[in-house]
Structure formats: C-alpha cells, structure tokens
Amino acid sequence: MTTGLIATSYLEIGQIGSLDIRVPVVTIGTGEPRLAVLCGVHGDETASLAISRIFVREMLGRSLKGSVSIITAANPFAQSTGTRVGLMDFYDLNRSGLGKPKGTFTERLAYQLCEYLSQVSFVVDLHEFKMNTPIMAIYLPHEDRAIDRRSLKGIRAFSPAIVWALNFSVPNEIQYSGTLLAALAKKGVPGFAVETSQLVVLSPQEIQKAAEGLIEVAKCVGVIDAMPANASPPAFHRTPIYSDSAGIWIPTAPLMSEVQKGDKIGELVALDLLKQTNVVAPLDGRLIQLRSNALVHTGTSLFSIGVEEASITDRIRSA
Numbered sequence: 001m002t003t004g005l006i007a008t009s010y011l012e013i014g015q016i017g018s019l020d021i022r023v024p025v026v027t028i029g030t031g032e033p034r035l036a037v038l039c040g041v042h043g044d045e046t047a048s049l050a051i052s053r054i055f056v057r058e059m060l061g062r063s064l065k066g067s068v069s070i071i072t073a074a075n076p077f078a079q080s081t082g083t084r085v086g087l088m089d090f091y092d093l094n095r096s097g098l099g100k101p102k103g104t105f106t107e108r109l110a111y112q113l114c115e116y117l118s119q120v121s122f123v124v125d126l127h128e129f130k131m132n133t134p135i136m137a138i139y140l141p142h143e144d145r146a147i148d149r150r151s152l153k154g155i156r157a158f159s160p161a162i163v164w165a166l167n168f169s170v171p172n173e174i175q176y177s178g179t180l181l182a183a184l185a186k187k188g189v190p191g192f193a194v195e196t197s198q199l200v201v202l203s204p205q206e207i208q209k210a211a212e213g214l215i216e217v218a219k220c221v222g223v224i225d226a227m228p229a230n231a232s233p234p235a236f237h238r239t240p241i242y243s244d245s246a247g248i249w250i251p252t253a254p255l256m257s258e259v260q261k262g263d264k265i266g267e268l269v270a271l272d273l274l275k276q277t278n279v280v281a282p283l284d285g286r287l288i289q290l291r292s293n294a295l296v297h298t299g300t301s302l303f304s305i306g307v308e309e310a311s312i313t314d315r316i317r318s319a
C-alpha cells in the first residue's frame with residue numbers, strides 16, 4: 001500500500017520547429033493494478049483537467065494498492081493552440097486508431113499513447129461536447145466478452161447520468177471504431193469515454209460528481225480496496241441533429257426533456273435578423289444534448305435525441 005506518492009514523467013513524441021513535444025503523465029502510487037485517465041485528446045477540451053485536479057486531491061489522501069496515471073495533455077500541441085486537432089497535420093488523434101510508429105506526427109502520438117496505455121488495467125478517456133450534456137459515459141461494444149464486461153462494470157461504478165451506447169451498424173457512428181479506446185480494446189485494455197459540457201458551463205457540483213465517479217472506477221479496478229458504486233444509468237442510442245442553415249440558434253426546450261416527433265426544440269433566426277424558423281424533433285426520445293445560444297452554420301450540431309435501449313440498460317445493470 002502507498003499513500004501520497006506522486007510523480008510526473010513524460011512520453012517524448014518529437015519536435016515541431018524548435019519545440020520539443022512531450023506528453024506529461026502524473027502518477028499516484030506504484031505498480032498494479034493501473035488505472036489511466038486521459039485528458040485533452042482533443043486540445044480544446046479542458047474540463048478533464050478540472051475533474052482530474054479534484055480526483056488527484058482525493059486520491060492523495062488514500063491508501064492505494066496500485067497506481068493511477070493521469071495523462072494531463074494527451075495532445076500537447078493541440079492543447080497549446082487550443083484546437084481540437086494538431087495544426088501540423090490536422091489528423092484527429094481520436095480517429096487515428098493504434099497510430100503508426102513512422103507515420104504523421106499525430107499517428108506517432110497515437111502510437112506512443114497506445115503503447116503506453118496497453119500496459120494499464122483500465123482507461124477512462126475524458127472529453128467534452130460543444131453541446132450541453134449531463135455527465136455521460138460512452139460505451140463501445142466489444143467482441144471480447146471479458147473486456148466488454150469489465151468496461152460495463154467500470155461504467156456502472158462511474159455512475160454517469162446517462163450512457164451513450166455506440167452503434168457501429170449506423171453509418172454516422174462507424175467513425176468511432178477508430179477511437180483510441182476502440183484500438184486499446186483490441187489490445188485487451190477495457191475502458192470507456194466520458195463526455196461533459198464544456199468547462200465554462202460545467203458546475204462545481206458536476207466537476208465533483210465526475211471526480212467522485214473516477215474514485216469509484218479506481219475501486220472497481222482494484223486500486224482502492226473498497227466496493228465500488230453500483231449505479232444503473234439508462235443507455236441511449238443517439239441521433240445528432242444539425243442545422244440546415246446559418247443563423248442565431250436559440251434553444252427553447254429543456255435539456256433531458258422527453259420530446260415527441262414534431263416538438264419544437266428551438267428557433268433559428270436568419271442573419272437578416274427577421275426570418276425565424278422553428279427547429280423540431282425529427283423523432284421521439286429524450287433531449288440528451290442541447291447547444292446553448294450560438295451563431296451556427298449549416299451543419300452545426302444543435303441537439304441530440306437519445307432513444308433508450310432497454311437491452312443495453314439491462315446489460316449494464318447485470319454486468
């Protein structure tokens with residue numbers, strides 16, 4: 001058992017101009033089992049750091065049986081430019097799979113991260129949406145049943161408000177088969193991703209809740225010797241709805257409300273500031289993501305409708 005032992009190490013990735021690019025890893029405790037928490041796979045997403053700060057503070061006071069490593073900047077150059085992707089190659093780190101040791105900069109970054117993370121027991125990858133969302137875990141179905149079950153147990157411990165169950169049979173979601181987590185599952189590492197609202201609108205209570213969820217995952221993985229939480233969050237398939245034109249988006253329906261096909265979700269005011277159209281739900285379900293007032297363009301995501309998948313909710317409950 002260790003208490004309070006913390007160290008920072010680095011994964012050396014390469015150079016951009018005269019800058020050395022390296023990935024910082026903050027580790028608490030030593031040895032197995034190992035939980036890894038990924039922050040900033042997309043460089044413009046920073047809620048992960050606020051959540052991890054509280055998580056680290058809580059972990060430092062506890063006796064640990066293994067270790068927790070927090071990758072505080074998984075995509076350091078994108079973090080430094082405040083952009084989703086690295087501007088040197090524009091590859092999305094979370095669509096680069098296992099990466100390539102001799103590929104583009106981002107492919108090399110993905111490769112090094114996957115090499116490092118393939119040694120750990122469990123991975124939680126923290127992201128945020130541009131749309132507001134309750135704390136959400138993303139479940140990737142795995143062919144390997146043992147990995148699938150361990151991932152579901154981790155989600156249950158984390159106790160998110162809702163689960164987005166990825167559906168690889170839907171064209172829109174095939175892209176997620178290239179995520180870091182999907183690649184790591186193929187290497188035998190279970191895990192899940194988390195989506196929150198952006199840091200600027202995330203409440204202290206939500207930050208605390210997400211950090212406490214990570215503590216429960218640490219229990220589930222065995223880093224903390226205690227029984228983890230045992231929640232049964234509802235699982236949804238998700239349909240994002242995009243704007244058909246540019247304008248000022250003004251949402252009118254509340255986040256997480258039940259909606260029926262044809263219900264008004266918000267208004268889009270054209271840039272002549274006169275023409276106004278209602279944007280309605282194209283299907284029945286729950287409003288699981290909702291963009292705040294914003295200037296949007298054709299193709300900006302406005303909201304997502306979730307349709308609960310009772311069979312997956314049951315699988316989470318019984319994992």
Ligand SMILES: [Zn+2]
Nearest residue numbers: 042045127128
């Ligand atoms: Zn992201």
